[in-house]
Amino acid sequence: MNRRSFLTTTATLALAATSLPALAEEQLKVGFIYVGPVGDMGWSYQHDQGRQAIEAEYGDKVATTFIESVPEGPDAERVLTQLALEGNKLIFATSFGYMDAVMNVAAKFPDVKFEHATGYKTADNVAVYDAKFFQGRAIQGTIAGRMTKSNKIGYIASFPIPEVIQGINSAYLHAKKVNPDAEMKVVWAYTWFDPAKEADAAAALIAEGVDVVMQHTDSTAPQAKAQEAGNVITFGQASDMSAFAPMPRVTSTIDNWAPYYVQRVGAMLDGTWASGATWGGIDTGMVEIGEISSAVPEEVKAEAMALKDAIAAGTYHPFTGPLNKQDGSAWLAEGETPDDGALAGMNFYVEGITAELPK
Amino acid sequence: MTLGGIDIIVLTATLMAASTPVLLAATGELIAEKAGVLNLGVEGMMIMGAMAGFAVAVTTGSPVAGFLAGAVAGALMALLFAILTQVLLSNQTATGLALTLFGLGLSALFGKGYEGVRPPSTGKVPFGPLAEIPVIGPVLFSHDWVVYASLILVAVTWAFLRFTRAGLILRAVGESHDAAHALGYRVIAVRVAALAFGGALAGLGGAYLSLVRVPQWTEGMTAGAGWIALAIVVFASWRAERVLIGAYLFGGITALQLQLQAAGYAIPVHLLSMAPYVITIVVLVILSAIHRRGAQAAPADLGRSFHASA
Incomplete structure (x- = not known):
């Protein structure tokens, strides 16, 4: 086997390997990245409460993972790529400074949906949300x-x-x-x-x-x-x-992200997820x-x-x-x-x- | 007393409190590196010290017990590193990084129950009438005992390395472990002891962070202080007295820039935040230009594993 055909074969196998588990099980994988530790008792803690609300609401239908203390900058792009490669179909990036990293990674993974908190750049697979x-x-x-x-x-x-x-x-x-x-x-x-x-x-x-x-x-x-x-x-x-x-x-x-997270994951599950910009306030309960x-x-x-x-x-x-x-x-x-x-x-x-x- | 809108007394007090954790950790790391071991796990040892110190201080109600526990926790982490790198000869860089990650995770796990708790307050040293002297009193005689202990430790470390036979042996081990071994010194034992001392100081620094400077426990609260301690050792070109200057410079600029802002000065904040790092680079360049052998300021066998058969 020469090098080129080896590379293509491996690439095909790798692709098959990553897509197969997704077909085998219906579970939706949802990833989160936090800017601080979940135990900060502030911002990241609240986002993690939202993540737990998703697990409580949908049980076995979803599997969530999170990566905490991800610095804003090049590291964020690496971590987002890793989450996308691991088969997460919906990824929440929960800090303003992740904006460009989200846009870059989203362009590379068109069938992965991204939700970026407090940002303002959107794409077909990138929605933004923020609280007033x-x-x-x-x-x-x-x-x-x-x-x-x-x-x-x-x-x-x-x-x-x-x-x-x-x-x-x-x-x-x-x-x-x-x-x-x-x-x-x-x-x-x-x-x-x-x-x-x-x-x-x-x-x-x-x-x-x-x-x-x-x-x-x-x-x-x-x-x-x-x-x-x-x-x-x-x-x-x-x-x-x-x-x-x-x-x-x-x-x-108090930032209450739980209702929004539950709703967005629900939209993913029934296939109605669409990009957009959500800005909730006291009226919607996000604040x-x-x-x-x-x-x-x-x-x-x-x-x-x-x-x-x-x-x-x-x-x-x-x-x-x-x-x-x-x-x-x-x-x-x-x-x-x-x-x-x-x-x-x-x-x-x-x-x-x-x-x-x-x- | 104010100067240009900045309260000098408050500045000194914040400067010393802000610098003490890093000063302690850097002094400890200096000893470890002088013995030829590069321990990149300072951050992990500090955070374990912060957590253990906080937990014990809250449980017993005694800050002194807390600081002791912090030192012990840091030393235990360092001993773990010592077993891996000195006995099992694992790579020091990788093991140090792992120690940091391990410490951050373990402290978050054990610290869960201590979030939002208030620690017992660490008393100021009663200097009596000395503290009443204008300007000098509040600047020099109004701190808690750990601040003075850290200064004494720097002095002791300096004297130890410079004047004592044990200090000479420690340096010999760091400069050439083979030569030290040939002379009959126990390289591994010296290095393990140096590491334990370094860990204890890092743990003490961590405990100061959670018991005095902040004061509370939050996971990940060292937020990079351990890395700054490592940078300061290099900045100081492995000299105890320069570690003190480096730590106070870092702490001083951080405290000063926040105070300038609070006083309403329109200052370029990013530039000031950058200043300590820029100064470090400048100092290193100057040092290497003066010595023409700047890199040799580092112990020659820094980061190399030793095995008697080699």
Whole structure:
């Protein structure tokens, strides 16, 4: 056998070998990649709750696997390829930074479907989904504005991407609305998960006099740091983080991916899966607000709940004009609200935030 | 006391807390590498130390017991590495990487029950009136005992390598295990002891992370600190005093950039995050230019397996 025919034969055999098991059993294989460990008690933990919901719902009809702590970058592409080669027909890539890796791998495996969280690039076999975290930030901002004594609110941000910037803007606007003296201090950690660095960031903010720490990173380290400081309040991020209630964690924004995951896997099973963009909020239950703890005064709690109900009912949008951009140029006119497309590309601070947005 | 909007006292306190885990781990790795063993499992030993230290501190209520447990856990991991590489002569690079993966997984498994728990607080050393001295007091005399212990350990390591006969033997083993063997020194025994010491310090560093710096247990919480410790040993060109400089430089820049941001400075964050690594490369280039034999700063037999028959 010469080398060429050896190669083709092996390739054919390999193809047959990979396609055969799929024919032999009807089980749908679903793969997940997480940016942090499942035990981060935040972002990746919530995605894994969604994965477990799939197993609970469909039992033997599906087999799920996950790979945790996959860095954003070239490693993601390798891991995604590996999952596709292992016969996973639906793959959830659960972090923004996986975007280009997903697009590259999806082009190579046209019959594998991909679901990318918080991204904006789609293809025939790539759907995107995201949650309107900024709705939760509006409620947090309201509570922060009412409860801060130093009028300084700290925000531990991860990367300067739209998902994070929306949150900073929304929190700031709503804190400012109830407390005109409120100012926002933003620290960019440039990581999604690094407990030590997140703790240092929280410590730096607390040293600057903030008494509210918001985080858009995945671990509970800032909560622990705030608890140590004593008089600082925080909000659970991605997961309820109720271990830190009633102080410092006064409420939380919970990402509930389970219903979406169950629905998408169901669509795969009955063959109706189609690409698309889903952006769920409080109304669809993708964003949940954790219990508001006893550390929050009753009237503030009532105000926050009223805001939540208004957002859920669709009568109030967290970004309602008149609003200006940070440089003073007009963004939204009186009563105007942005469409989802404009929000998904948000790359500017609103007027009043003094920090500079890294480019 | 503030300078340009930065509170020097807070900065020093954060800097020392941020640097201590890496300083401890790097000092331990320095001893192991001086004995000629490259243990890439620092991250795995640190995370085991973080988990074991946290678990024991929470269970017993004593941070001291926690730190001891962290050191023991790190040393046990190192002994596992020692058995594989020194007795069974497995490849050091591959075994070190495996040790890291093993440690990350095992600690996640055992640490499950300790998530969201608050550890007992590690006390500051009571210096009495010394801590009241303006500026110097808060900067020098307001830390917990592990910070001082880590500084003493660096000094002891430096003196040990430089002035003691045992230090000389350790270096001989690292420079030429065959020569050391021919002189009648027990190469394997020296290396196992050096590894255990390195593991204990890595474990101690991990425990500092989970008990003081963060303070909580989360799986994967070392997030690469072990790799930075390895880089610092190279940065320090295998010298204890330079390990201290390297660790404080890394920790200092990290703490400083977060504080600058919190103080509202518009600084290019990526550049500052990159700075420690860039400085490492620059220092290495300068060192190799000065010495014209930069690579020889490393122990000559680093990473080579020893067998008496060879």
